Structure formats: C-alpha cells, structure tokens
Amino acid sequence: MTRSENFPKWYQNIVAEADLAVSSPVRGCMIIRPNGYGIWERIQYLLNKRIAETGHENLYFPVFIPLSFIAKEAEHVAGFAKEMAIVTHHRVKMDGGKLVLDPEAKLEEPLVVRPTSETIIGHHFRERVRSYTDLPLLWNQWANVVRWEMRTRLFLRTSEFLWQEGHTAHADREDAMKETMRMLEVYRSFAQEDLAMPVVAGEKPPYDRFGGAERSFSIEAMMWDGKALQAGTSHYLGTNFAVAQDIKYQTKSNERSYCHTTSWGASTRLIGGLIMTHGDDDGLRTPPRIAPRQIVVVPVLRNNPDDAGVLDYCDRLAVELRAATFAGEPVRVLVDGRDGRWVDKRWAWIKRGAPVMCEIGGRDVQGDKVTFVRRDKPRTGDHIDSHTVSRESFVAGTTKLLQEIQDSLFAEAKARLDRDIVTNVKTLDDLQDYFGVAAETEDADEALPPRGWVRVPWKKHSKDEAGPILAVLKKRALSIRNAPLGQGATAAPCIFTGAPADEEVLIGRAY
C-alpha cells in the first residue's frame, strides 16, 4: 500500500509494521509498543530540555479533578463536558457471584479523569501566590490525559494520550503574552530542529480557541497528504481562570490584582505527525535526533566459520561509533545479533526507520570496510543503494552523516510545505475549485488528492459572527488552521465577506 494509493491505510500499515502502537481492548485507548514508546522517550528528553532551559520546573498534579473545579470556568466546561471520563465509585463488591459497584462507596462528588489540568493547577497557583515577588510561576507536567473519543486513530486521536502541559502565572498581560509566544517558539524550534518537521506558527481564529483562552496559538505541520496537523498549542488565558478561581497577588503598590495565566501542550500526537511527515512507501523514517537507534548494525551471517569474525567486527564497530557524538549526545548504536536472516532484518529496520543501517559481511571484515544504507535515500527504483567505505572514514564521518540525514529529511518536508501553500486563491469560488468536490464527511474526503493549504485574507470574525464561514468551510471539510506570525498588513478584501481583511490565514483539511 503506497502513500498515494490510500494514505489512511498506508498510515495504519506503518503503525502496524513498524510496530509502534496497537489498539487495546479498552475503547479508544492504545498500547504504545516499544518502538513507539522509544520515540516518545526521545521526544520527552529533547522537549523537556527546552522547557527546562526556558526556566520551567516539573511538578506532578492529581489525575483526578473534582467536577466542581471544571465547572468554574464556563467556556472551559463547555469545551470538555462531552468527553470526560467520570469516576463515581471507589469500591466494588461481589453480589450474587458478580462483581458490582458498591453503592455504599459512591463518591459524594464525582471526579473527572483530567482532560487537561488548568483548574487543579489553578487551585495550587492560588495557594502559592502571595505577592508579585512570587511571580512568575513556571510549571510543567508530563502526564496522561483522557478525552473520550468516539472515532479514534492511533496517535492522532485517542481517548487516552500522553503529553506535557505547561501552566504559568504572571503579574500582567505583557509578561503572560511573552510566555505564550516563548513557548510557541519552543514548539516551533523543537518541531523543526529535532523532529525535522517544518511547521507554521500562528494564531488560531477567535472561534477556535481553547475553552477559556483569550488567545490561542498553534504550530501547524503539513502531512504528506497535504492535511494539517495541529502539533502544539500555546494559550494566553488572560484573567479568565484567575477570576474563576480567585488567583490574586499583592502588587508593588500593595493592591490585590488577578494573575494572568497561560497554558501550552504537546502530545503523543507528534508521533503521528512524524510518521505522516517522514514516512515513505517502504516504511517509517526517523530523523537522527529523534531516532531511538541512529545506527543499526546488521551482521550478514552465512552459517560458516567466518560468522564469529563478522560478529566480533560488528561489536568493535559499535564501540567505535558510540564514542562519536551527534547533537551533543553519544551516537545510539544497536547491533542486531538476533537469530534470523539478514535480509529480513534489513527490511525490518527499513520499516522501523533507523536512519543508518550497516550491513557487515565477510568481505567488509577482510577489507576493513563498512557497507551501509541511508534510510533517507534507501534506493534507486528497486535497487538498494548501499555504500561501501573504509571503516576508518565511516567512523570519522558518522557525525556528519547523521547531520546530513537530519537536514535532508527536513529539506524534503520543507520543500513540500512551501510548494503546497498556494496564494492565488482570491474568491470562495476559487477555493471551491481548488479543493474540488465538496466533502461532507471526513471519510469521503480521505480519497481526495492532496492539495495542501491556501493562504487567503480574511476579516477576523468573532465566535458569534463566524457561523456562515464555518458552514462554507465545513461543506468542503476545510478549516482555518492559523494566521501565520510575522505577516505584514494586507490590503486585499476578506475572501468570505469582501470587507477589508485583517490578516491572512491558512485554510486546509486537517487531522
């Protein structure tokens, strides 16, 4: 199954064949397999470093949130009420040979399994903020969250997912907005530099903000099929949560003032983005910075007396390679010495996306050489492009090789993103023409050819005014992704209303 034949099926196949995750017997929840979890551990390590370097501290808050907490901020509860897992009892008992809820163990107040933690963390802000000298509070948590989903796709939309959520409290709007933009930039640079995933950072339209936010920002990545993936969000929450939860501090001039808060998050969704950005028709490709194993050494064994020498050579090569560094860390090398035919291993590692695979046989040992395949450019037609160089030069060039692969994967995706944002759509008719047949449902839409995004001027519509625009977009399964940062003034008319436009926005289909 190739990408162009059926992208959704291709995606499912990669997740299965690279053995990244599988569905579980629990509705909408996934099991993340070692190959997928290894990528998540790399994401955690690299993103956490950036979060720590910008002055944030990690804490851990309860998985349960009292229902009354969620109810405090009206927009917030509206945004999450329909997808919350609710705990109502704390004990079961046997009754007539069956396990049933113990009615005597019914909770006085139901508990929500956290869908996000603004309210429980807001409560702790309130406990910890006395005066302006306590601010800002810069907190982050790595945790699981639950949002009940009816239609799920591994990594992209699951009832439970893993994420980090940042929550910060500030003295004023200016400082909180600075934080909001700082973290958006952390996500942007992390996505581009570590995941090699080009993104556009911008502001979400007013009708599509996080429940309780004053302003919401996102990074949007373009998948191979041209659809958008919201890959990280950063929200300026104003004083909405502070007012709802009475989070106040004493100012320099001894007045009581509300804190301005922010929140920002990125999740296991990023793994879906990674697959749909870099995967090819042979399987997954992982950029070296994020790859759990950067170089896999496969011994080519022939069941003859040379095999011991080959294995020994592989082990010594691995030791040499591990002494090299890439992006400030020792190179991660695995010698795949398991039983099995080497060609099967070759395809297993191509599917799993190891950036470099060394295939070492007797001839390499005799010639003191290394034969290797680059996963970013594995073949010409049906021919596998393997390269043979001296061991010495391979070892000496490891850091550079990994950097080249990191760069080439980014460049390939960036060229696609640049190509597939079109700017010559001027009217709603153009839009209709460009995206083709109207699609009412996501499923119908799957079969359409990739068209990327259009960048068009619009007048910023509030939530109340946006109805007609949303109807137009929905008919085509489209949505406004964001208004890219750093754009100049626009003189063009709004594509929806003809009124003078406020800004340009990206429109496309999305996951």
Place this chain on the structure above:
Amino acid sequence: MTRSENFPKWYQNIVAEADLAVSSPVRGCMIIRPNGYGIWERIQYLLNKRIAETGHENLYFPVFIPLSFIAKEAEHVAGFAKEMAIVTHHRVKMDGGKLVLDPEAKLEEPLVVRPTSETIIGHHFRERVRSYTDLPLLWNQWANVVRWEMRTRLFLRTSEFLWQEGHTAHADREDAMKETMRMLEVYRSFAQEDLAMPVVAGEKPPYDRFGGAERSFSIEAMMWDGKALQAGTSHYLGTNFAVAQDIKYQTKSNERSYCHTTSWGASTRLIGGLIMTHGDDDGLRTPPRIAPRQIVVVPVLRNNPDDAGVLDYCDRLAVELRAATFAGEPVRVLVDGRDGRWVDKRWAWIKRGAPVMCEIGGRDVQGDKVTFVRRDKPRTGDHIDSHTVSRESFVAGTTKLLQEIQDSLFAEAKARLDRDIVTNVKTLDDLQDYFGVAAETEDADEALPPRGWVRVPWKKHSKDEAGPILAVLKKRALSIRNAPLGQGATAAPCIFTGAPADEEVLIGRAY
C-alpha cells in the same frame, strides 16, 4: 521538631520544609512539588537504566482496565476490589443550571483506573505470544496508578502514586523464577548503590503475597525510627494469570503450554524511604547519586561593589565543576543567584538536602578559594563545619568528595540497620518484652521508642494456618517483613508454635 521527639511530625515537617509534596484538594492525592519531582526524575533515570540493561523494553498500556478483566483472577480481585476508582460515565451535562452525569453516557461496562496492570498486560501477552521463540517477553511501564486509601501520608500511602511496573512472560517456572530474583536484585542494588538505602531482600510470608502470586519477594528498608518500609516487590505469578487469561505458547515439541509470568514494581514511596533513611534534625539529606543538584553554590553578597566579582567567580566555579563527572554523569551544579540573604539560602539548601553547598564570599575570591559545607556532616553542635580549600584542589577533589558523601550516608544507615536487627528473641514473651506495650492502632504505636526488627525462626504458615500468628502480631502492631535470602538451615523451634522452623524471618513495625 526532632526525629526523636516525634518522628511522624518530623517527617511531615521535612516534606513541607524541603517543599517536596503537598496534599491536594483531591482526596488522598498529592501534588509533587519541583524538589520532590526532581528526586523522582533521578529515580526514574537510574532505575530505568538498570531495567533496560537487564533487557527490558518500555511500553505504555491504558490507564483504564475493564472490570471483567480484573475479575478474571480470583485472588487478584480480592486484593484490589476495595480500593478501586471506577469510571462509570463518559459525559456530563447541564441540568437546571447544575453539572450532572449524563445518564445516556453511562458505560456498558465500568472501567477501573489501573491499581496495577497484570490483567491488561496479560491480555497483550496473549496477543503477542505464539511460540517459544517469542519468549521471554520483558516489558516495563512507567505510569500512575490509583488505589483508594482512607488514611494517607505523603509519598508513603497515597490514593494516586507514580511507579514502574514490570511484567514478563516466560516458557517455564525456572526462567520466570530467575527473572523474579533478577529484578529483586535490581531493586536491592539500586536501593543500596543509588539511594544509599540499605535493605534486606527476602521472601514475603505465604499469607502476605500479592493477589494472584505464587511467591512474593521484597526489599525491606529500615527507617530511622526502626520501622520497616517495603521499598520494592518482585512476584512470581506462576501460571495463575496465564490460566485465567489463556496465555499459551507452542512448545518446541509442538504442544500448547501456559506461560509463567512475573511482575515487579517500585514507586514514589521510595522518596518517603529516602527521607526517613537519610533525613536528620536539620532537614533532608540526599545522596549525591540521587540528588537533583549535587553542588549548590551560594554567593555571599554584601551589597557592595565586590558582589559582581563574587557572582562572576561563582559562575566560573560552576563551569569548572560541571566539567567533572561523578558516577558516569556530569556533576550537577546550581548557582543560587536569586535575591535574598545568603544565610536564608544556606538554611533552605540544608533543609532540601543538597549534598554540598559552597558559600563563596569576597575572601574566597581574593584567595582563589572555596568555602563549603558537607550535608552529611554539616555541624558540630551548633557550629556549622565549613571547610576552606584552594579552588584548584576543590575542583580536583569533587568526584572524590561526592563519592565520600554517598558512602558515608550509606555507612551511617547500614550501621543502624545492623545494630537494630536483634537475634536474641527466642519466645513470644521475649517478643512482647522487646517491643513493649501492646499497640492496637498505628497511631498509638507512633509514640513508641524505635526498636528495629527481630530475626526469629518460624514454621512457614500457609494463609489458612496463619490466623493465630497474625492475631498475636497485630496486637503489637507487628508484621513479618520477609525471610532474608541466603540464610542457612535453622535448627531452632518456631517462635509461634514450637514446631521445627523452616526459616528465619524479620519481624517489626512497618509503614
């Protein structure tokens, strides 16, 4: 509040003053503060390394478990039924201005928030095991778990806690028992080498096994007050879960055979153990391997023109120290350049337990010297023992200094453990005399002087036979902790029954 005046209050004070964790508005759930979470991150890093080095892979399984799964293994459900958080609904709605459960969103089958994951992981074993060539499966998960608790204590007993849980499947008893003992040894060496916490590894008595286990093993640490803390457990589950969940594989001789499984876990409880092992009357002490910050540099500022030079000297010192390594990692150094008086910072870091604190003033800068305090030996009487040496020799001696502190904390705790395991208790009367006044409740027991443990011979009693023994022990708030590994045969009579003993066990009070 000193340790000897009131140990439980002293514990609470340390947790509060070192700012490790606080209670949350959610019953029994804690908020882990940055200082506590930093220790947990170190535990995760170091323990995970040992788990990976013994061949285990990390995965992630759903937080929810269908109630019917838990019900499959009879002993298992009996062990957990009374302390489970149960999800019954997946949506709330507004009703008369109030947020209520939506009766239309009631789950067909209730979901349990995982108290432990044997059954959901067992289900996946079944999906993944075909033949003997697939075995062993060696899986580990880092996750939050929930066991509803009525009486909670931060870190020691909380309704939600963080842990790792290992789950493995093997072809036969021998391989599974080898794994059970291997992981017990991983816990033992981790506790002793990384946490500097001496423990006794041994087997739990038959009546006190994990629900569904054939054999349960633990490491038991002795807290400063002489009580035991079960700090990690490793269970051989036999074929109990495999039979309940039909986990079978094809043998070499083409037969279908049940897998033998194991599970093992360690949790945020370890942080409680760390506090009660190393804390002293001044606050927490953290062994260097586990300390988030090994060396804290406090500039002694006088609000005069020399201050800039002092700060600069501190920063340069930090750079030099970070180039040193300890236990295979770069030394972790923090320069505490925040506003505030240096004496306040001194006490803050003493309370938080940083292994080494450098206090750098103008005189140090002039003399190119470093003045420092070792947290393991901070003072003589009321006098703080600060040492002044040349900068050069301090930097050169950093690795050795940290190792000395690691060793001295272990030695101190080990001497206490060795001293407080007594072996001259021969009868039940002796036992009564030794532990003093009978204590029916844990609270009454708090006030008793520390007596440590006794090591006595007993005849191994099954669950059915153990009633009278448990009654005797319970009256004194005592329990059998474990039967230490590696003991020889014993000729003595059972302390409870006078029958020939099978082994010696440790008896003490416990957390």
